[in-house]
Structures are given as C-alpha cells and as structure tokens.
Amino acid sequence: MSKSLDTSTTETEQTVTEVIDTVVATTPDVRRAIADHRGQSNSVNPTGDDQLAADLRADELFEQRLLGIDGVATYASEERADVKTTDGRLHVAMDPLDGSSNLEPNSGMGTIFGVYSEQPPTVGTNLLAAGFVIYGPITSMVVARKGSVREYILEDGDKRVVDDDVTVPEDPTVFGFGGGVDSWTDEFQSYAEEVRHELKLRYGGAMVADINQVLTYGGIFSYPGLVSAPDGKLRTLFEGVPIAHIVETAGGASSDGSRSLLDVEPDGLHERVPVHVGNQPLIDRLEAALA
Numbered sequence: 500m501s502k503s504l505d506t507s508t509t510e511t512e513q514t515v516t517e518v519i520d521t522v523v524a525t526t527p528d529v530r531r532a533i534a535d536h537r538g539q540s541n542s543v544n545p546t547g548d549d550q551l552a553a554d555l556r557a558d559e560l561f562e563q564r565l566l567g568i569d570g571v572a573t574y575a576s577e578e579r580a581d582v583k584t585t586d587g588r589l590h591v592a593m594d595p596l597d598g599s600s601n602l603e604p605n606s607g608m609g610t611i612f613g614v615y616s617e618q619p620p621t622v623g624t625n626l627l628a629a630g631f632v633i634y635g636p637i638t639s640m641v642v643a644r645k646g647s648v649r650e651y652i653l654e655d656g657d658k659r660v661v662d663d664d665v666t667v668p669e670d671p672t673v674f675g676f677g678g679g680v681d682s683w684t685d686e687f688q689s690y691a692e693e694v695r696h697e698l699k700l701r702y703g704g705a706m707v708a709d710i711n712q713v714l715t716y717g718g719i720f721s722y723p724g725l726v727s728a729p730d731g732k733l734r735t736l737f738e739g740v741p742i743a744h745i746v747e748t749a750g751g752a753s754s755d756g757s758r759s760l761l762d763v764e765p766d767g768l769h770e771r772v773p774v775h776v777g778n779q780p781l782i783d784r785l786e787a788a789l790a
C-alpha cells in the first residue's frame with residue numbers, strides 16, 4: 500500500500516473514531532434536552548414532521564460538535580433542509596432524535612448516525628460506519644464498523660463494550676410492522692398475516708428500539724410502502740440506510756421490497772424508502788410476497 504494511501508486510511512479511521520466518540524460524549528446533553536425541551540417548536544422538518552424543541556436542540560448539539568472534528572467535511576440531518584459544510588473529508592448524516600413522538604409518553608428514543616466517504620445524497624455502500632444510540636432505561640449504542648457490530652453501554656459520556664460481536668440470532672422471535680393494517684398493500688397484508696402467527700409483536704414507535712429487538716432476538720422490522728405513500732415513512736439516508744448497514748453487518752438482510760437498502764441511490768437528501776430489515780429468510784419471503 501503506498502505511503503499516501505496508508506496515511507489517508509489511518510486518518511480516515513481516526514476521524515471515524517472521533518465521530519463515534521463525539522456522539523457518545525454528546526449523549527448526556529441529549530438526555531438533558533429530552534428532559535428540559537419537551538414542548539413543540541411550531542416548526543416542521545424538511546419531510547413535514549412536526550419538530551419538538553428537543554429535536555432542534557439535539558440537532559444543534561450534534562452539528563456544532565461533529566463539524567468541530569477536523570476530518571469531518573459535512574453534516575446532514577433529518578431536521579434541516581441543507582447540508583452544512585466545512586473543511587474535511589468525511590460526511591456525517593444523522594437523525595438526531597429518532598422517535599421524538601415517544602418523548603411525551605417517556606418511551607424509547609434514539610439517535611441514528613452514518614459516516615460516509617462521499618457527500619450525501621449517496622449510496623449506502625459508501626458508508627464507513629453506522630450506529631444508533633438508545634435513550635432507554637440505560638443509554639446504549641450499537642455501531643457497525645469494519646465488518647463487525649459492537650454494543651456499548653454509555654455512562655457520563657464514556658462507552659464500554661458489552662458485546663463485541665452482535666449477530667442476528669438464527670431463530671427469529673419478534674416482528675414490528677409500522678404504518679397500520681388499513682394502510683398496507685394487499686401483498687404486505689398477506690405477508691403480515693403469516694408472520695403474526697409465527698412471531699411475537701414488538702413495535703414501540705421508535706425504530707432504534709425496535710431494531711435492537713431484532714438484533715437481540717431475531718425477527719423482522721418493517722415500515723412498508725403504503726397504499727397512500729408507496730415510499731413509506733422512513734428517510735433513506737437518515738434511517739433506512741444506516742440501520743440496513745448495521746443489520747447486514749450483523750448477518751441479517753435489508754430490503755426496500757426488492758433489493759438491499761444499501762443499493763438504493765437516493766436523488767435527494769430527504770427521500771423516503773420502504774424499510775425491511777431482519778433475518779434473511781424473512782426478508783426473502785417478504786420480497787417474494789411483494790414481487
């Protein structure tokens with residue numbers, strides 16, 4: 500490997516590490532924002548969702564701190580129309596506070612992030628690392644990087660490994676399907692009818708917590724294309740692709756209904772996509788049902 504390429508790889512890895520550690524160090528402030536900024540903000544995000552004050556505060560914290568990292572060139576977020584740019588080489592795309600509608604009932608919420616080698620919108624195979632934080636009974640984080648998935652417990656802005664090889668269990672146990680029965684297509688309805696007799700329902704309204712159920716117990720999470728919204732609800736860059744990278748790295752599979760979410764080429768920052776992730780056989784059956 501040439502010297503320059505070697506240096507560049509080392510610098511890239513150092514920047515990815517700094518991004519992950521900066522997300523970790525910011526989580527106590529996000530937990531405080533969840534407690535202190537509980538109201539509406541009277542604004543909507545670029546995909547039309549109401550923004551809570553906590554959404555905006557979390558976005559502000561991550562933007563300031565991540566753009567402060569030398570190697571980070573851009574910051575893109577579900578909460579803002581455009582990419583923020585500075586000098587650097589890598590690109591961060593985030594859902595700063597996933598599941599903010601769970602704030603009022605104090606149910607699980609999270610942060611989703613991806614570190615890309617190319618500026619978004621870009622294809623998921625350009626992800627260098629992806630992860631999510633869960634602000635639950637404890638704060639935990641799952642990160643996919645260099646071909647493996649690790650789970651950490653976060654305390655006071657530090658992280659400690661609790662599982663250094665997260666893999667989707669072979670025998671599936673849970674399913675979580677978003678969107679609502681009456682909005683599903685006939686094809687998805689028939690698939691859901693089969694699955695609900697085989698697996699246990701685990702659906703909480705914040706995908707990070709539902710995805711962690713699939714990583715822990717095996718199964719499938721879907722927010723499918725709907726009759727009224729064929730692209731579904733979830734954002735390609737900020738939710739679907741980073742989560743797909745994590746689940747596929749953990750030995751599972753992902754699909755937009757016909758192919759891996761990592762092969763989806765988004766034209767815009769805020770595109771939506773149907774999201775299906777979980778055990779390969781369940782994804783295969785889903786794609787056959789939707790074909």
Ligand code: AFP
Pocket residue numbers: 548596597598599600601677678704705706707722732733
């Ligand atoms: P919010 O961030 O607006 O609460 O949406 C969360 C989310 O994007 C994803 O985390 C959930 O899986 C999904 O939406 C829940 O959508 P429904 O409220 O339609 O079930």
